[in-house]
Amino acid sequence: MYRLKQSLSFYWPFIRLGATDVWRHKTRSFLTMLGMVFGVGSVIAMLAVGEGASHQALESIKRLGSQNIMVSSVKPTSEDGPTAQQSARLAVYGLLYDDETRIRETVPGVEKTVPARMVRRNARYNERQLELRVVETVPSWFEVVPRPILAGRILNEGDMSSRANVCVLTEFGVRKLLAAEEVLGQHVRLGSGVFEVVGIVKNESGGSVRAPDSEADAYIPMPTGSNLFGVANSRPISGGIESERVELSQIIVKMTGTDVVEAGAKAVEAVLKRFHKKADFKIDVPLSLLREAEKTKRTYNIVLGAIAGISLLVGGIGIMNIMLASVTERTKEIGIRRAVGARKSRIVVQFLINTCVLSIGGGLAGLVVGVAIPIAITFFTAMPTVIQPYSMLLAFGISVGVGIVFGLYPALRAASLDPIEALRHE
Amino acid sequence: MDNEVVKLRDVKRHYSVGGETVRALDGVSFTIRRGEYWAIMGPSGSGKSTLLNILGCLDRPTSGEYWLNGVNVAQMEDDELSDHRLKNLGFVFQSFHLIPQLTVLENIEMPMFYLGVPQAERTRRAKTLAERVEMDHRLQHLPSELSGGQRQRVAVARALANDPAVLLADEPTGNLDSKTSVQIMQLFQELYEQGKTVIVVTHEPDIDAYAHSHIVVKDGRILTCTV
Numbered sequence: 217m218y219r220l221k222q223s224l225s226f227y228w229p230f231i232r233l234g235a236t237d238v239w240r241h242k243t244r245s246f247l248t249m250l251g252m253v254f255g256v257g258s259v260i261a262m263l264a265v266g267e268g269a270s271h272q273a274l275e276s277i278k279r280l281g282s283q284n285i286m287v288s289s290v291k292p293t294s295e296d297g298p299t300a301q302q303s304a305r306l307a308v309y310g311l312l313y314d315d316e317t318r319i320r321e322t323v324p325g326v327e328k329t330v331p332a333r334m335v336r337r338n339a340r341y342n343e344r345q346l347e348l349r350v351v352e353t354v355p356s357w358f359e360v361v362p363r364p365i366l367a368g369r370i371l372n373e374g375d376m377s378s379r380a381n382v383c384v385l386t387e388f389g390v391r392k393l394l395a396a397e398e399v400l401g402q403h404v405r406l407g408s409g410v411f412e413v414v415g416i417v418k419n420e421s422g423g424s425v426r427a428p429d430s431e432a433d434a435y436i437p438m439p440t441g442s443n444l445f446g447v448a449n450s451r452p453i454s455g456g457i458e459s460e461r462v463e464l465s466q467i468i469v470k471m472t473g474t475d476v477v478e479a480g481a482k483a484v485e486a487v488l489k490r491f492h493k494k495a496d497f498k499i500d501v502p503l504s505l506l507r508e509a510e511k512t513k514r515t516y517n518i519v520l521g522a523i524a525g526i527s528l529l530v531g532g533i534g535i536m537n538i539m540l541a542s543v544t545e546r547t548k549e550i551g552i553r554r555a556v557g558a559r560k561s562r563i564v565v566q567f568l569i570n571t572c573v574l575s576i577g578g579g580l581a582g583l584v585v586g587v588a589i590p591i592a593i594t595f596f597t598a599m600p601t602v603i604q605p606y607s608m609l610l611a612f613g614i615s616v617g618v619g620i621v622f623g624l625y626p627a628l629r630a631a632s633l634d635p636i637e638a639l640r641h642e
Numbered sequence: 643m644d645n646e647v648v649k650l651r652d653v654k655r656h657y658s659v660g661g662e663t664v665r666a667l668d669g670v671s672f673t674i675r676r677g678e679y680w681a682i683m684g685p686s687g688s689g690k691s692t693l694l695n696i697l698g699c700l701d702r703p704t705s706g707e708y709w710l711n712g713v714n715v716a717q718m719e720d721d722e723l724s725d726h727r728l729k730n731l732g733f734v735f736q737s738f739h740l741i742p743q744l745t746v747l748e749n750i751e752m753p754m755f756y757l758g759v760p761q762a763e764r765t766r767r768a769k770t771l772a773e774r775v776e777m778d779h780r781l782q783h784l785p786s787e788l789s790g791g792q793r794q795r796v797a798v799a800r801a802l803a804n805d806p807a808v809l810l811a812d813e814p815t816g817n818l819d820s821k822t823s824v825q826i827m828q829l830f831q832e833l834y835e836q837g838k839t840v841i842v843v844t845h846e847p848d849i850d851a852y853a854h855s856h857i858v859v860k861d862g863r864i865l866t867c868t869v
Contacts, residue, residue, distance in 0.1 A: 233755075240743050552739045555700060556753045557728025557804070559721050635700050639739060 227565070234569030238577070241542075245574060248538045251531030252578025252618065253585055256611040259524040260586025260603065265593065266520050268601035270513040277509055280502035283327075284360055285469040285481045287311060287319075289462050292494040309496040310462035315488060319469055323483040325476035326469055330357050333441060334465040337407040339393055339434060346393045348385075348434045350406055352441030358417070360470045368400045368415030375414075375437040382437065383411040386419040389432035406434055409444045477503045528614060531578070532622040539571050539626035550630050551638025560631040567630045571623025572616060579615025583608055646709065647807050647839050648674040648697065653706035653716075655692050655862075666692040667703070668862035674808075674841065674855075679834045681853030682843045689862040691812075694843050698731055698810050699723045711807045728756055732801030736813035738793040740785040746772065746796050747781040753803040771799040775829060791822030798829055802838075809833065811842045815849055827852050 238245045280286065289310030313331065320329045332353040339348040351357070358370045366387055375382050383406065390399055394413075402413050411434070419433065471480045481501045488497055543550070550563055587608075590601035655667040666689045674680055684690040695701035696708060699715060702723070708716040711730050715723060732753075733739075740749045750768040759767070772778040775795040785793055794814060801809055811830065815823035831852060834840050844850055858865040 237743075548739070549741050549743075552741055553752070553756075554724070555698070555727065555733055555739075556756065556800075557724050557726075557731075558756050559724040561721075562756060636695055639735070 227569075230562070230565050230569050231573075233566055234573045237566075237570045238573045244538065245577075248535055248574050249578035249581060251534035252528075252575050252615060253531075253582040255524070255528035255531035255618075256579045256582025256615055257585030257589060258527050259521070259614065260583065260607045260611055261589035261593075262520040262524050263517065263607045264586070264590035264601040264603045265599070266513070266516050267604055268590070268594075268599065270509060270516065271602050272600060273509050274506065274513070277502050277506045280500075280505075281360060281362075281470070282474050282503045282506060283471050283477060284502055285471065285477060285484055286500040286502070287315075287467040287469060287484060287488070288498050288500070289465050290496060290498045291460070292496045307460040308462075309460070309494065311464040311467055311488075311497055313463060315491065315497075316464065316467050318487050318491070319467065319484055322487055323469070323480055325472050325480050327472045328356055328360070328470050330354060330360050330468040330470070331438065331464050332357060332466045332468070333438070333462070335445065337434075339389070340405040341393050341402065344393055346389065346432060348389055348393075348406065348432050350441070351433050351435045352438045352445075353435060354438055357435065357468070360468045363417040363419060366416040366418055368413070370415050370417065371435060371437055376439055379439045379443055380437060381409055381411045381440060382414045384415040384417060384435040385413055386433045387416055388419060389434065390416050392432065404434075406436070407445060409440075411436060474503060477501060528618060532575070532618040535571060535574055535578075535618065536622040536626060538574075539567065539623060540629070542570075543567065543626050543630040546630075547633060547638045547641040550633050551635050551641065554633070554635035555639060563631040564627045567627035568620065568623045571626070572619035575615045575619030575623070576612070579611055579618075582615070583611055586611065645675040646673050647676050647711055648672075648841075649707075649709040650696075651707040651709075653693075653696060653703045653708060655689075655696060655701065656704045665862050667696070669706075670859075670862075670864055671706075672857060672864065672867055674839065676807075676839055677834075677837050678839055678855055679830075679853045680841045680855045680857065681850045682841065682857045682859060683845060683847075683850050684859035684865075685845065688859045690843055690845075690859050692862075693859060694810065694812055697808075697841065698733060699727045728753065728804060730807040732804065732806035732809045734794070734797050734801050734809065734811040734814045736816040738785070738790070738797045738817070740793055740796055740800070742785055745782050745784060746777060746788070749785065749796055750799045750803055752800060757804060768799075768803065771802055772796075774802070775799045789822075790818050791825060794818060794822075794826050795829065798826070798833075802833075807839060809838050809840045811840070813844055814842065815844075815846070823849070 291307070292309055316329050316331050320326055330353065332351055334349055334351050336347055337350045339346050353371070354376065355371045355373060368384070370384055371382070374380070383404070385393070385399075385404075390413075393404065394402060399413055399416060403410050404413060405411075417435075469480065469484060471477050478501065481499055481504075485499055488499075553563060553566075554560075587603055590603055593599055594601050650673075651671050653667055653670045654665070657664045657666060668689075670689075670693065682690060682693060692701065696703055699710070700723075702718070703716050706716060707714050710726060713726070715726055718726070741752070744752070747765065747768050750771055751764045754764040754767060769778060769781065772781060775798050777792060777795045777799060780788060780792065780796075785796070788796065794817075809830075814830070815826055818826060827849060830840055830842065840853075842849060842853060850856060855867075855869045857867050
């Protein structure tokens with residue numbers, strides 16, 4: 217502490233000297249700083265734009281849960297066999313309850329599995345109608361896809377055993393269907409059944425990745441669903457009715473930790489492949505998606521960083537040029553200072569601080585520009601941007617660095633002038 | 643012995659220009675005691691400037707000894723020479739050599755800045771010095787706003803700022819008219835009377851006349867030395 221104070225009191229006059237040097241040449245200093253202003257500004261702005269672009273994707277992947285493995289039923293492609301389009305016959309494919317049991321019992325590291333059947337159905341409340349995605353599932357769905365409960369409660373074991381006609385709606389669906397009326401305890405018609413609304417959960421809309429929840433969901437107990445709707449699902453298509461029998465739309469496998477997720481996914485695939493001849497399932501590992509997205513983001517950041525780095529380099533070279541001109545212009549002053557008894561190192565410090573005042577001043581102004589640009593972008597184009605707090609620190613560090621690196625050569629050149637020659641300079 | 647402020651022993655300064663050796667100084671010896679007033683005379687090209695540079699610790703002799711204030715500075719490193727300039731020497735130049743961006747006060751303060759004198763003390767002493775050269779009414783002016791004679795007064799005040807053992811003046815009246823020349827030389831006279839050691843380099847006999855001891859340099863050697 218004492219040493220710091222000592223060195224500060226030693227350097228303070230030099231810092232003042234450097235700052236007044238800058239102030240004496242206001243116009244020139246301002247123009248010199250511009251390079252730094254835009255260099256630092258572009259670093260912060262680019263990082264903010266890049267971060268904004270990947271932020272949403274990353275967030276929606278994170279929402280899937282990094283410990284989860286999502287296994288979904290997919291309709292096999294036509295090469296694999298006859299499809300529903302050919303006739304009104306029943307298409308049978310997808311995951312089975314047996315699959316869930318097999319996964320739970322044979323794959324190591326499984327904490328729990330959650331089955332779900334998802335069917336789009338019309339929901340009615342008085343004269344209002346809305347197509348909802350009805351999710352037949354079990355209470356633990358809400359553990360693996362945690363969402364804040366806005367009102368009421370979620371499904372419980374009682375609902376399961378009593379096959380109660382209750383449903384939990386998402387916020388968005390509630391707003392569309394029930395408008396502003398008292399929601400809990402109301403009865404809505406879902407397909408052929410009437411359900412009491414017992415709870416509302418929050419959901420995130422607009423996720424670009426296949427999230428387990430969608431904007432307008434109605435969650436009902438699985439036994440109630442199979443009782444009421446069965447496992448076959450028919451919907452009208454052009455030229456007939458398409459019927460398909462899918463026991464489970466999705467199995468969410470929650471692993472005990474993120475470290476076993478990727479091995480778990482391989483094991484799940486191996487188990488399922490043994491019993492499914494057709495490729496009628498698909499495995500998504502949010503963790504892998506996350507890693508992938510983060511890798512993409514890193515690459516993106518490196519490219520942006522390199523571009524911004526070039527603009528900083530240009531700014532730095534600009535400063536160096538001006539400082540070299542300044543050294544030439546101030547040759548006589550250097551000669552006088554040396555003749556009076558200033559050591560070379562004092563001259564170096566003086567010019568180095570002069571450069572640093574320029575580059576840090578430019579850097580601070582660049583900080584303002586760099587924060588303003590993303591805000592303006594978000595304001596005018598609604599493109600998301602995230603200003604990184606660390607990027608401001610980075611910008612400050614870079615401006616100090618640029619000042620020292622590009623100031624060193626002019627400063628050393630100033631100090632190496634022969635005082636006799638320098639005094640003769642006109 | 644203690645009174646010897648400047649002592650040169652067989653000082654030589656040779657340059658090599660295009661393979662040829664130029665003997666700018668070729669064996670110069672003399673001694674200056676505290677409180678003396680010396681003039682160094684000589685035509686241009688005589689080695690007078692080289693001698694001044696060596697006396698001023700701006701240049702090093704090729705060989706020989708230079709004792710400044712009891713220390714042999716002949717072969718010192720640049721940093722040590724800088725320190726000797728800072729502590730022992732005060733310069734007055736022909737073309738004043740004030741820093742144009744600094745005010746009169748700041749110019750006078752400058753050597754004390756490098757000596758590490760605190761700001762308040764620096765300003766106080768600079769003001770006293772400005773009074774001594776009768777420039778205290780122009781403290782906040784820039785050198786460009788002053789006349790030649792005024793600038794040289796400020797330069798003298800700056801040269802005194804570190805309370806030097808030797809005041810070195812290089813053609814101090816070279817850029818001044820005869821009237822202001824007299825004023826500046828009177829200022830040196832006063833300083834001499836107050837006990838300063840003064841060395842003036844000149845080629846003007848009028849200026850030479852103020853000094854009490856005289857050296858005439860020619861072709862790198864001392865032609866005459868009158869004490």
